[in-house]
Amino acid sequence: xxxxxxxxxxxxxxxxxxxxxxxxxxxxxxxxxxxxxxxxxxxxxxxxxxxxxxxxxxxxxxxxxxxxxxxxxxxxxxxxxxxxxxxxxxxxxxxxxxxxxxxxxxxxxxxxxxxxxxxxxxxxxxxxxxxxxxxxxxxxxxxxxxxxxxxxxxxxxxxxxxxxxxxxxxxxxxxxxxxxxxxxxxxxxxxxxxxxxxxxxxxxxxxxxxxxxxxxxxxxxxxxxxxxxxxxxxxxxxxxxxxxxxxxxxxxxxxxxxxxxxxxxxxxxxxxxxxxxxxxxxxxxxxxxxxxxxxxxxxxxxxxxxxxxxxxxxxxxxxxxxxxxxxxxxxxxxxxxxxxx
Amino acid sequence: xxxxxxxxxxxxxxxxxxxxxxxxxxxxxxxxxxxxxxxxxxxxxxxxxxxxxxxxxxxxxxxxxxxxxxxxxxxxxxxxxxxxxxxxxxxxxxxxxxxxxxxxxxxxxxxxxxxxxxxxxxxxxxxxxxxxxxxxxxxxxxxxxxxxxxxxxxxxxxxxxxxxxxxxxxxxxxxxxxxxxxxxxxxxxxxxxxxxxxxxxxxxxxxxxxxxxxxxxxxxxxxxxxxxxxxxxxxxxxxxxxxxxxxxxxxxxxxxxxxxxxxxxxxxxxxxxxxxxxxxxxxxxxxxxxxxxxxxxxxxxxxxxxxxxxxxxxxxxxxxxxxxxxxxxxxxxxxxxxxxx
DNA sequence: TGCTGCACTGCAATCGATTACATAAAGGTT
DNA sequence: AACCTTTATGTAATCGATTGCAGTGCAGCA
Numbered sequence: 001x002x003x004x005x006x007x008x009x010x011x012x013x014x015x016x017x018x019x020x021x022x023x024x025x026x027x028x029x030x031x032x033x034x035x036x037x038x039x040x041x042x043x044x045x046x047x048x049x050x051x052x053x054x055x056x057x058x059x060x061x062x063x064x065x066x067x068x069x070x071x072x073x074x075x076x077x078x079x080x081x082x083x084x085x086x087x088x089x090x091x092x093x094x095x096x097x098x099x100x101x102x103x104x105x106x107x108x109x110x111x112x113x114x115x116x117x118x119x120x121x122x123x124x125x126x127x128x129x130x131x132x133x134x135x136x137x138x139x140x141x142x143x144x145x146x147x148x149x150x151x152x153x154x155x156x157x158x159x160x161x162x163x164x165x166x167x168x169x170x171x172x173x174x175x176x177x178x179x180x181x182x183x184x185x186x187x188x189x190x191x192x193x194x195x196x197x198x199x200x201x202x203x204x205x206x207x208x209x210x211x212x213x214x215x216x217x218x219x220x221x222x223x224x225x226x227x228x229x230x231x232x233x234x235x236x237x238x239x240x241x242x243x244x245x246x247x248x249x250x251x252x253x254x255x256x257x258x259x260x261x262x263x264x265x266x267x268x269x270x271x272x273x274x275x276x277x278x279x280x281x282x283x284x285x286x287x288x289x290x291x292x293x294x295x296x297x298x299x300x301x302x303x304x305x306x307x308x309x310x311x312x313x314x315x316x317x318x319x320x321x322x323x324x325x326x327x328x329x330x331x332x333x334x335x336x337x338x339x340x341x
Numbered sequence: 342x343x344x345x346x347x348x349x350x351x352x353x354x355x356x357x358x359x360x361x362x363x364x365x366x367x368x369x370x371x372x373x374x375x376x377x378x379x380x381x382x383x384x385x386x387x388x389x390x391x392x393x394x395x396x397x398x399x400x401x402x403x404x405x406x407x408x409x410x411x412x413x414x415x416x417x418x419x420x421x422x423x424x425x426x427x428x429x430x431x432x433x434x435x436x437x438x439x440x441x442x443x444x445x446x447x448x449x450x451x452x453x454x455x456x457x458x459x460x461x462x463x464x465x466x467x468x469x470x471x472x473x474x475x476x477x478x479x480x481x482x483x484x485x486x487x488x489x490x491x492x493x494x495x496x497x498x499x500x501x502x503x504x505x506x507x508x509x510x511x512x513x514x515x516x517x518x519x520x521x522x523x524x525x526x527x528x529x530x531x532x533x534x535x536x537x538x539x540x541x542x543x544x545x546x547x548x549x550x551x552x553x554x555x556x557x558x559x560x561x562x563x564x565x566x567x568x569x570x571x572x573x574x575x576x577x578x579x580x581x582x583x584x585x586x587x588x589x590x591x592x593x594x595x596x597x598x599x600x601x602x603x604x605x606x607x608x609x610x611x612x613x614x615x616x617x618x619x620x621x622x623x624x625x626x627x628x629x630x631x632x633x634x635x636x637x638x639x640x641x642x643x644x645x646x647x648x649x650x651x652x653x654x655x656x657x658x659x660x661x662x663x664x665x666x667x668x669x670x671x672x673x674x675x676x677x678x679x680x681x682x
Numbered sequence: 683t684g685c686t687g688c689a690c691t692g693c694a695a696t697c698g699a700t701t702a703c704a705t706a707a708a709g710g711t712t
Numbered sequence: 713a714a715c716c717t718t719t720a721t722g723t724a725a726t727c728g729a730t731t732g733c734a735g736t737g738c739a740g741c742a
Contacts, residue, residue: 005458050459053404056728058395058696058698059697073421086440090446098439100424227624256628286572349700358721363699393697685741690737691736692735695731707718708719
């Protein structure tokens with residue numbers, strides 16, 4: 001009934017050549033005579049032949065895929081990075097396996113399964129806080145495929161990474177606010193153990209210091225990059241006696257949560273508070289007010305990380321750790337306004 | 342230098358058994374005596390053995406992966422569906438290969454490569470408008486893996502699909518608006534050739550008809566589900582002499598674009614117009630105003646589609662076409678208000 | 683003519699695991 | 713004791729493509 005898929009021997013028989021020749025005609029066309037090549041291609045076309053990837057990969061000792069470890073696929077922030085990775089991969093013949101490291105079922109043990117050469121030729125990690133146990137296994141070369149971190153990175157820097165200039169972003173944000181005359185500037189941070197949080201906080205603190213301003217600990221709200229964290233911070237802000245007149249939110253999502261919660265309490269942005277976000281996700285330009293924010297080149301992050309990884313895979317021995325830092329850009333919109341104190 | 346990965350023969354040697362026994366101890370433990378099994382497991386543990394998937398897949402005649410065809414990974418709307426798929430897959434040992442069908446480089450020919458048993462054991466398509474050429478190849482069984490459509494589907498219904506009750510969603514939206522006293526209700530649609538557009542439009546039209554209302558063609562704006570389409574529609578709306586007092590936007594994104602553009606022109610929602618969206622993406626509850634919208638169970642869509650596909654793969658011959666329709670829900674928030682003359 | 687070199691092509695081993703089949707040992711039955 | 717089951721394990725073929733090596737034929741050259 002079901003006509004089974006043609007294999008290389010079928011093509012060889014039809015073309016009247018050996019399987020070796022078929023294989024060569026298909027993957028290294030310049031090594032076979034033109035006439036033979038044409039015969040083979042015609043035969044392949046006629047039979048509808050498609051190479052069996054398992055067989056090829058087994059023989060070639062590769063998998064033809066890389067895995068991308070994403071903390072929460074559902075987060076729109078990551079999707080554009082994935083798009084960048086896809087674009088880069090399309091230039092090679094490598095596929096993208098997406099794995100969510102924060103799914104409920106994801107035991108560390110399970111993530112480990114992916115960090116193995118039989119699974120993937122390489123790995124792109126968007127999650128900087130993978131458990132140490134995993135990372136140490138990954139870094140001790142034995143059969144472990146190359147890993148590149150994108151966006152986030154590991155504090156100890158054992159791996160190559162491609163990231164945005166987060167510190168500079170933090171500085172740009174507060175510099176903008178200070179430039180508008182704000183003197184008390186607050187901040188909503190990301191998770192405490194997150195490298196992005198540290199970098200952005202550090203950049204912001206330094207930016208403030210350079211302008212003779214300080215960061216009042218009472219004006220620093222602990223968040224986790226989510227909408228809800230922003231809303232929560234708003235409630236704290238509302239309860240303050242001395243409210244900062246401007247706020248640097250370390251993610252756009254938190255900015256939206258914050259602004260939204262304030263709006264529900266009759267406080268307006270930028271009328272009463274100025275807000276700067278971070279990321280420049282798509283909705284930022286259409287939020288009300290349109291959000292002033294620090295743009296990360298997300299697509300480019302994915303693209304660069306994937307290219308770097310493909311490179312590493314090609315020359316299968318380049319343990320040199322490279323750190324690529326991409327510049328960020330302040331996008332001024334309507335959520336910030338001169339201090340009118 | 343590089344200690345090569347242990348293979349099954351290494352484990353067999355260490356355990357003093359044949360490779361057959363190792364294989365069985367690992368994948369069908371109950372067929373091996375307990376003592377042997379323990380010896381084998383210990384040996385596997387000790388050598389750090391990991392099965393080579395290419396070899397296994399070659400022998401088992403499967404690929405261990407499904408591909409998900411996504412139109413634009415960058416769209417946050419799809420990410421939660423992917424999360425649902427991931428969850429379902431984690432129950433089996435199948436991986437998820439994500440392919441963006443709308444990337445610039447994506448020629449139809451290239452998409453075709455994925456619709457082949459040597460690539461994937463099955464396919465989930467989130468893109469209902471794949472070219473006919475592709476679909477016809479896919480539906481003529483010869484070596485083509487099973488396909489399930491999720492969210493979208495094909496007009497001719499040659500494939501199983503899991504989708505939301507879009508028509509009902511359209512009806513809920515206009516029923517809500519009509520219930521608030523609005524008599525002139527407009528709409529921003531999705532792309533003309535999209536099945537979702539048709540279903541939602543049909544449901545809305547019917548809902549209006551049942552309430553003695555009609556849809557003025559001048560109040561129907563052609564969109565494409567994007568933010569920009571919403572903003573564009575707003576400009577048209579602004580130019581109208583007779584403006585509808587309420588609008589059903591067939592996606593949340595278009596609703597945001599519309600509201601934002603109106604806001605820039607001093608028109609307020611819901612003060613001057615009431616708006617209902619569709620999807621209930623995360624930001625909807627934090628937009629200003631919080632958006633009244635029709636919620637689609639996106640995670641569940643992915644989950645169900647994946648489960649259905651796994652089913653099809655398991656019993657490798659069930660060409661029965663199943664259509665699963667999941668219910669939607671109207672979420673009333675602040676973007677709609679009673680008509681006030 | 684004989685030799686060398688080059689361009690093609692074929693033979694057969696190989697990648698690593700799975701599994702049909704064969705064999706062996708142990709237990710049960712009469 | 714002879715025979716049948718059942719359970720456990722090993723042997724070797726197999727999945728399909730790739731590629732090192734060897735062989736063939738022909739052109740060029742002395």
